[in-house]
Amino acid sequence: MPDSQLVLDLALTIRHDGHGGVADDLAEPAGLTVWVRERLPEMGEFAAGEAALTSVRELRAAVRALFAKAVRPGEPSPADARRLLPEPEALARLNAAAAGVPVVPVFTWGDEPVAELRPAAPADPAVLLTAILARAAIGFLAGPDRAKLRACHAPRCVRYFLKEHPRQEWCKPSCGNRARVARHHERHRPGA
Template sequence: MADPLALLLANTIRATSRGLTDAFSTRESTREWLVAHATNVGMYLDLEAYLPTEDERVALVDLRQNVRALFAEYVAPQPPSSADATVLPAFPQALAAINGAAAPTLRLLNWDDAGPHAEHRLLTSDDVSTVMAGLADATIEFFSGPEAAQIRVCPAPRCVRYFLKSHPRQEWCSVACGNRARAARHYAQHRD
């Protein structure tokens, strides 16, 4: 099962052995992420030829921070991801920003031989507004659906990711994080 787009967007910040990395750190890396994920929300733009301006990159970072604020609110009273908990926008502002970014999205009910299904139409005239509307709409769809109940913060040392708990015994976002947590616990026990 592929991760929902809202989770992929929230996890564009990752911890590595060198520290935090951000998929939106440059205009080029932002385009790479958009190209890799644009079709997940039905955006059929020519993003290969699109290079966001610095202002557009910053707008996408702001949108991501608002999405991360929604994740932080959802996991409360557990602590949010340590990556940016102190710099996230307040929840009411984040919610308003997501709804505002999704405003140019129109969701229609389409009924064909396969039966009823939702169809998204993005009513924007420029690439970045289309991208932001699609990402915001995917976030709204995710948080209003049943998968949101599975959101967890990875408790492994140095990890800053959110994940969906897909198994009752799952504690970490990945096997690597589980190994890192067990190694840290073992080291702490034998150090004392």
């Protein structure tokens, strides 16, 4: 999975709950277990515990704070606007998580030559997971896709997305529909 998709998927574990609030797909270890197994098959039969859940949630908070910085001068996601980590703390969390598992380059040559980074030594699965996610976040935030990052400002949406088309304003068509309906109601309400 590309770094940008993995990092967006992590950020999108905070979402609108359909009832005016915010839901957290990583509220419990079971949610993290499902999320990891769907996106990182290389983690095998990963089973999250409380320590893994806490470290991934702390990393996600750092990633969302840095996403808010990346979308400036635009506004951050409404889910983050009041509770963003200070930038130095977000950077420190991200860098500490990435450094949690030292890696070495490994070169293999089957049909085609392949270079990849692998852990230098066996690592605790929870630490390895946060290191993988942190490195993906660093790769995304330092790469060209960062310029396409936007916060969706449709009513009740808290998602970040990559702007793939010059006229794209929302993360998905349903958000565009909600925004248009809200504008219509605002224009046609009594006293407006």
